[in-house]
Amino acid sequence: MSLIRKYSEIWNHFEEVGRQEAKCKYCKSILSCKSQSNLSRHLKSKHPASMEPVIRQNTDGPIFVQSAQPKITSFAERPVPASKAQQIDLQLVRMIAKGHHALRLVEEPEFKKFIHDVSHAPNYKLPTRKTLTSSLIPKIRDKYTGTIIEELRAATAVCLTTDGWTSITNESYLAVTVHFIDEESTMLTSYTIACQAFEASHTAANLCSFLEKIVNEWDLKNKVAAIASDNAHKIALAIRTGNWSDIRCFAHTLNLIVQKALDKMSSVRRKAKAISEYFHRSSSGLKKLKDMQALLKLADLKLTQDVPTRWNSTYKMFERLSILKEAVVAALSTRTDLILSPEDWDVIDGVLPVLKPFYEVTEEISAEKNVTLSKIIALNGLLQRKMAQIYPTVKNNLVAEDGRQV
Incomplete structure (x- = not known):
């Protein structure tokens, strides 16, 4: 790599971000730089206007690419002609209508990002359904799984939430979500780490085994501070059987x-x-x-x-x-x-x-982006005071947040 960096002007278009990785200065893509040809192919296919390649043989041996200065057109976003925009709009409406897609699709951030990326890759071809299901989804799932595992290893403690339901085809499912505070951003982070069919009988022992399996798979054995669930007796017993702290869902209790x-x-x-x-x-x-x-x-x-x-x-x-x-x-x-x-x-x-x-x-209490457990005592007191205002007879039974009779 040191030889490539020394003799090749291709590094005018990339930044070194690792021993074997480089970041494109135009689209910020991370590429392997084990081979110089990989970087050249990226520029030719994605940013052809950024260089006019002339392949030469250096007298000392290594091949290098001499390129012209990036053109201003490679950085400018040219407006789409009105006729072309109308054609694309028509195709968008056709896709939504024929595919029965929700109109909010055009407001989805990930869909907008997809359209932006495709517009900068005119030769991109959509994968087949088979490729999507058998290759791309598993590959990306494994990538994100590895990222989540690394984040969980860095977390000092986590909480889990679990719930079960029956599908319209009468199949039973159980889900587990992990919640923790990201130390760098100090933000609440949540990931669904399990959503699986559960064919066994819903006994406390079976539910406990399921939770233990998930905890072990994600290496959380000594990090689970508590598990929140609904008020069902069996899941509450399962949590206690696993020696975890059991927190009943406040929203479910209100329900x-x-x-x-x-x-x-x-x-x-x-x-x-x-x-x-x-x-x-x-x-x-x-x-x-x-x-x-x-x-x-x-x-x-x-x-x-x-x-x-x-x-x-x-x-x-x-x-x-x-x-x-x-x-x-x-x-x-x-x-x-x-x-x-x-x-x-x-x-x-x-x-x-x-x-x-x-x-x-x-x-x-149902907010997803911030911690709500600490609000329960205050919200419970608020509810009692509201009820006392509506029904004065309730006031005799009010209990303050510190346990004293009001």
């Missing part, structure tokens, strides 16, 4: 509390859900609702459907119905089977101030 309270108004909830589903299912009904919203100058909002496993969706459903009450009543004037009585509307309006603090706390 259980509110779901139990909502059972007391199941009739109103069922009617409200039927109304929301009707407007999602009926195009004519939805048009009538929108016309009424416009006529009454109400907000252009959609009704939200209730999802049994997420009580927050019940709050949003009640909130939207309350906001659009006049339009909903008018749009359902001919549907005697979808009627909320005045008493039902009173229940909805009355429960919203109670559910709102739980909704806000659940949103806060």
Whole structure:
């Protein structure tokens, strides 16, 4: 390598970043520099305007590349002609429409980066589906796995979260996510390190064995400070069996509390859900609702459907119905089977101030980019004070954050 560096002007276009690696000054790609021809091929294929190669034989032996100075056109981004831009836009719309892709695709950072990279590599060819699944994905997965393992080795302690669910094909799955503070950036870092089918019986022993296997695979045996899970008895017992600290999910606990309270108004909830589903299912009904919203100058909002496993969706459903009450009543004037009585509307309006603090706390505690465990005591106290304001009789049972009776 020392000979290549001494005699070759190719290093006008690269920076040495390791004993056998170089970084392109134009696209910042990291390349192996064991062979000078590898660097030359990169310049010829990716940045042809940056050099006019003249291959010569040095009198001392090594081959070197003499190149012209980089041209200003190699650094400037030329605007795309209007006709070409329209053609590309048309193809983008075709791709989204025919492939049933979400419109938010054009806002995805990784998709934008992909388009940018492709635009600078006109000879790039998309890999086949077989190549993608059998070669590229495993290769990149192994690369990132190695990177994550190195980060975890540097971490002094980690926490795990685990959860299980059943797919629409009735297959059972378990997932494990690791969380730790990156010492360099002091930021919370999270990686999903397992998402696997779990065919064994969901006993505490089997669940504990699964967690132990994941912990050993990622070399975390002496680093797990705690494992957070839902309130299911078996997973909690499995965590304790493995001698880990068990932390119950605060958001899940709130969900259980509110779901139990909502059972007391199941009739109103069922009617409200039927109304929301009707407007999602009926195009004519939805048009009538929108016309009424416009006529009454109400907000252009959609009704939200209730999802049994997420009580927050019940709050949003009640909130939207309350906001659009006049339009909903008018749009359902001919549907005697979808009627909320005045008493039902009173229940909805009355429960919203109670559910709102739980909704806000659940949103806060569900944040992914910052640590939330330290907020639980404060948020729990906040909830109690909010409930005391709504129901003064609750105040007699309030407990301060330090355990003293208020």
